[in-house]
Amino acid sequence: MLILEALEEHGTLRFTQIGRIVSGISQKMLTQTVRRMEEDGLVKRTVHPVIPPHVDYELTPIGHSLSEAFCGVWVWAEKHRDEIERARRAFAEANGSKRRPA
Amino acid sequence: MLILEALEEHGTLRFTQIGRIVSGISQKMLTQTVRRMEEDGLVKRTVHPVIPPHVDYELTPIGHSLSEAFCGVWVWAEKHRDEIERARRAFAEANGSKRRPA
DNA sequence: CGGAATCCAGATTGATACTG
DNA sequence: CAGTATCAATCTGGATTCCG
Numbered sequence: 554m555l556i557l558e559a560l561e562e563h564g565t566l567r568f569t570q571i572g573r574i575v576s577g578i579s580q581k582m583l584t585q586t587v588r589r590m591e592e593d594g595l596v597k598r599t600v601h602p603v604i605p606p607h608v609d610y611e612l613t614p615i616g617h618s619l620s621e622a623f624c625g626v627w628v629w630a631e632k633h634r635d636e637i638e639r640a641r642r643a644f645a646e647a648n649g650s651k652r653r654p655a
Numbered sequence: 656m657l658i659l660e661a662l663e664e665h666g667t668l669r670f671t672q673i674g675r676i677v678s679g680i681s682q683k684m685l686t687q688t689v690r691r692m693e694e695d696g697l698v699k700r701t702v703h704p705v706i707p708p709h710v711d712y713e714l715t716p717i718g719h720s721l722s723e724a725f726c727g728v729w730v731w732a733e734k735h736r737d738e739i740e741r742a743r744r745a746f747a748e749a750n751g752s753k754r755r756p757a
Numbered sequence: 758c759g760g761a762a763t764c765c766a767g768a769t770t771g772a773t774a775c776t777g
Numbered sequence: 778c779a780g781t782a783t784c785a786a787t788c789t790g791g792a793t794t795c796c797g
Contacts, residue, residue, distance in 0.1 A: 568779050579771055584780065594742025605778045606777080615735055615742075622731035629724035633717055640696030640717075670759050681791055686760065707758040708797085 554623060556586055557612070560596065561620040565611040595619060656725055658688055659714070662698065663722040667713040697721060 559574040560566060566574070572583050587610060590596045595616035601607040612620065661676040662668060668676070674685050689712060692698045697718035703709040714722065 580780075581772090582770070585770095592743055592746045593739050594746075600779095604777085606780080608779060615738060618735070619728075619731055622727040625724040625727045626721075629721055633720070636717060637695050641694055644694045644696075682760075683792085684790065687790095702759095706797085708760080710759060 554627075556583075556590065557595070557616065557620050557623065558627070560610060560612045561617065565609050568608050568610070571610060590616070656729075658685075658692065659697070659718065659722050659725065660729070662712060662714045663719065667711050670710050670712070673712060692718070 555575045555578075556571060559571055563570070563574065568583070568587075571587070572578060572580060575583070578586075587596060587598070591598045594613055596610050597613050599609040599611075601609070657677045657680075658673055661673055665672070665676065670685070670689075673689070674680060674682060677685070680688075689698060689700070693700045696715055698712050699715050701711040701713075703711070
């Protein structure tokens with residue numbers, strides 16, 4: 554989802570640019586994920602045969618449509634994140650104390 | 656997502672009923688998932704102290720809202736499933752043959 | 758019925774080193 | 778720059794058994 558959103562917002566990006574935007578991802582996971590997205594037809598991968606190598610990634614129409622589909626979830630997450638956090642703490646306080654008494 | 660949709664469509668359900676609707680899920684995963692959903696405040700879990708035990712699950716308002724948020728993804732998946740499948744086969748034929756020559 | 762506890766094979770992932 | 782290859786550690790999920 555993060556890569557999807559990165560490409561949705563920034564348009565065409567290079568490998569390391571995606572890596573910087575989706576900070577915390579290992580280059581292995583980045584490679585695997587963009588490859589799978591390419592397989593699925595969500596992204597187009599363009600290799601420019603120059604030295605040093607230059608590879609561009611951009612969303613396909615299907616990729617864009619998935620990004621839009623996820624928009625609702627994205628908005629939901631932002632909106633309810635705090636509420637979820639509170640629910641977790643409330644649950645921990647109600648049930649956790651019975652399992653891990655002081 | 657499957658559990659969420661099951662509860663969204665059928666309303667209140669019992670443990671084994673969810674298991675039947677979400678067929679293929681192990682009871683371990685079912686337990687884990689409904690527990691996490693309960694922790695997150697997405698579902699309400701009601702235990703009726705009778706023998707044999709009777710436990711009901713239903714979505715909370717937040718759970719319903721998440722279900723709605725996922726609706727777009729759900730529709731997208733149905734709509735583009737075939738397209739994704741085709742893209743995968745096309746990719747396999749274009750690239751796989753170079754790595755695994757006949 | 759609705760779980761909890763245990764065991765275990767296999768999938769994921771990060772870290773690291775190497776390459777054209 | 779944009780990867781690939783490999784190892785090790787972790788995490789996951791399924792199967793099984795037991796319980797009130």
